[in-house]
Amino acid sequence: MKQERREHSKQASGKGKPNTYANRSPKPVRSLPLLIGRKPVMEALEQGTTIEKLFLLRTATGPEINSIKQLAKERNIPISQVPVEKLDSFTKAQHQGVVAWTSLLQYVELQDAISHVVDKGETPLFMLLDGVTDVRNVGAIARTALCCGAQGLILPTSHAASLTEEAIKTSAGALHKIMLCRIPSVQQAMDVLRLNGIQILGTEMRGSVPVYESNLKVPSAIVMGAEDTGISKEVLKRADQLIRIPMATNFDSLNVSVAAGMIMYEALRQRTLDV
Template structure:
């Protein structure tokens, strides 16, 4: 009888270093260690789980409740229903970032991502943002890409130089921006204002949406202005990172010519 060698597929490599177990994850949060994302077993309960959830909320760390198979796929170690990805980057509070920019006498220019989940797009946008003079990139805790080594590589290191601000939601970010006198410009295919008619010399935040759905309804309602990139024909399928680069260059041009 022929004996066939069994084939075992290797365990997928985690895109970021892991913290495993309830106590290590809680301690990392308590000590202010930069955590990219937390995975909690859906059925996990107890005071320590509630504590981790509360700390994550206070520090704007995304929490994903998952089945046990997801956790077992991340590690062979006893995980107690809790695993976290530690971050390769540091995050800055949005209000602190705004104050830092204005205290230096600079005019704020931010890029706010609404549903952009592809790490390569995030990396490319960060690269264009830094090159065009934007000081900060704002990322919501949900429906956002995790900033892995691939994102950093795609950004050519820009993600290590630009300020990264993580906030619970896009509407909350818009409220903070507007309270600080920063206009919010939403990008929308059906907007009536072409990008070159927007005034980027004023304190500004450009909102880029997901490629399939664009910016959310909350952004459309709350934005100070909706802008679009005029096209030579009816083909309107620009990649989000390319579109961001074009808008950011217009902002840089206006500021350089001012």
């Protein structure tokens, strides 16, 4: 579903803002606890420390860098290759081209999350985020998802918001209570969901089925798209059904977290309140 175009989306695309760091002084970044340097990051990866995101200098090379990349890939940790100014904005310490954000949260494998839900005798309900990059939207979606009975939130490693303190605060702690699944891509998540008999519902303004006519009593995963562009074309093609939220006017500006809340409440209504 095409969502509200937010001001930050214009900044992300480079409009009205320089595309390089050359003309700006590095500013402190409020984020997550840091791991700084090649050896500390390598040791953390080998020990299984939960890492939210890895930042590598674009020009960094060598066996250690290759090993770090490989371990991060195996653990579905997002990697961002950045200029030195970005790394310098995180720390004044000698970073050797490597900085990692350690996570305040824990992640579970998607298959393990599905199995856990089924073993408890519950009907799976997952939220799959495709390109949602605003931490406040992710936090708000997690909060509503938990309240409406969804068991898990699925996040791809690319084009996704990092779960920072702000996301946790916006979620009112829900991000600590709902299962979080990180997976390389939305397409891979869809493959795992479908293999487990979970229908995939894409949300789209021109979806053929009003949300109240969709069957949300069965195992379901609801895909919510990016704040500015909605769900990607490939995901739209592969979804089992495209649903929409009927609106009284042609004003197509539902915020993604608001739209997610409306759909999840319909799932709650069908599963527990509909008689």
